[in-house]
Amino acid sequence: MSVRLRLTLSYAGFLMVAGVLLLAAVWVYLLAYVPDDWNQRMLYQNPNRQLLAYTFAPAAGAVLAVLLVLGLVGGWFLAGRMLAPLTRITAATRTAAHGSLSHRIRLPGRRDEFRELADAFDTMLARLEAHVAEEKRFAANASHELRTPLAVSRTLLEVARADPDRAAGDIIDRLHTVNNRAIDLTEALLLLSRAGRRSFARERVDLSLLAEEAAETLLPLAEERGVTVEVHGAIAPATGSPALLLQLTTNLVHNAIVHNLPGGGAVRVTTSVRPGAVELAVENTGAPLSPELVSTLTEPFRRGAERLRTHDAGVGLGLAIVETIARAHDGTLALAPRPDGGLRAAVGLPATPPADG
Structure with missing residues (x-):
């Protein structure tokens, strides 16, 4: 019935x-x-x-x-x-x-149980529509980014086949670079998907130690580019995946080193504790950035003006991965241009109470 x-x-x-x-x-x-x-x-x-x-x-x-x-x-x-x-x-x-997904109920009348159900359904449709649009845009960008190294590899192979007498060393080196870029992009996409699903175990993590580890790992890159890296701050305990949070920190520091002044640049990494939250902030010198440009930097495959695709410039997913990891840990990512040029990226995470004993 x-x-x-x-x-x-x-x-x-x-x-x-x-x-x-x-x-x-x-x-x-x-x-x-x-x-x-x-x-x-x-x-x-x-x-x-x-x-x-x-x-x-x-x-x-x-x-x-x-x-x-x-x-x-x-x-x-x-x-x-x-x-x-x-x-x-x-x-x-x-x-x-x-x-x-563009249809909405928009139920009129007084606010009762049916009105609340209809409004909740409209909100779900709006979020789902935005998510689907974002996924389609991401898939299109990912396809484009993956197609580029494959097309370059095919071109190099065609050149080698058309000119057998050409020195193979140069072609092999270029193929190696292109292949590494494709691998890095694939790994970044997998990491982005894993963080978005929140499929990870949570442990107690100190962001200050992760900042020191990331800075030490990227020190050769900073020295090569003439960038100084300073790390200081208080113990910042959080709860989450150590691997993902280390990736978040590494991405921020790497981004700050690569997108910096040509020489004499600086990166400042600080950790702090405020009521109910901890913060990891990475600031770098660099060219002036407009607020409109900064607001788009977390979009996948989005790069700032005059950000060249060098061998260490990344695949355009660094800040997108940072934002996804922060959200997966119930945190936030805030980007703001510095008055003197460069960028300030701050990740806020829920604080973990001190361990007993």
């Missing part, structure tokens, strides 16, 4: 039960308060009149019949009115199931 029919029968059944109870109460009242000689007086006045029970039963049956009809008709009407919002929600669900 449909929900409307079940509600109709429920209303009618409830009305019938209430009617039976009411008639039973009237019957009990008559038995308790009608004088004992009532039947004799009724028979004396009209010999064709029945006794009390036979007089009351037909009227009670008629009342119950009327209540049943009213319960069925009124219940069907009321159930239809109450379930009308569900019809709109169901229609929107079917529309979304066929791939149209």
Whole structure:
């Protein structure tokens, strides 16, 4: 049976039960308060009149019949009115199931349970539409980025086949560089997917130690580019994946080193603790950046102005991975241009209470 029919029968059944109870109460009242000689007086006045029970039963049956009809008709009407919002929600669900995520219910009327359900469904559709659009854009960008090294590899192989006498060393070196770039891009995509699924074990992590480890690992790159790296700050305990948080820190420091001044640049890494949260901040010198440009740097494969694709410039996923890892740890990533040029990237994570003992 449909929900409307079940509600109709429920209303009618409830009305019938209430009617039976009411008639039973009237019957009990008559038995308790009608004088004992009532039947004799009724028979004396009209010999064709029945006794009390036979007089009351037909009227009670008629009342119950009327209540049943009213319960069925009124219940069907009321159930239809109450379930009308569900019809709109169901229609929107079917529309979304066929791939149209732009449809919204926008249920009018007062804010009740159905209105809250419709609003929650509209919010879910909006987020799902944005997520699908982002995934499509990401897939298109990833396909483009992966196609580039494959196309370069094919071109190099065609050149080698067309000119067998050409020195193979140069082609092999270039193929090696292109292949490494494709591997780095694939690993970055896998890391981005893993962080987005939150499929990792959580442990106690000190961000200050991760900052020191990342700076030490990237020190040769910083020295090669003439960039100084300073790390200082307080112990910043958080809870999460040590590997992912180290990747987050490494990406921030690597980004700050690569996108810096041509010579004499600086990177400053600090950790701090504030009520209920810890912060890892990475600042670097560099060219002035507009707020509009900075707001787009976390988009996958997005690079700032004049950011060249050198062998260590990354694959355009560094800050996108940082933001994904931060969100997976219930944190945030804030980017802001520095007044003197360069960028400040700050990751805030929920603080972990100090360990006992």
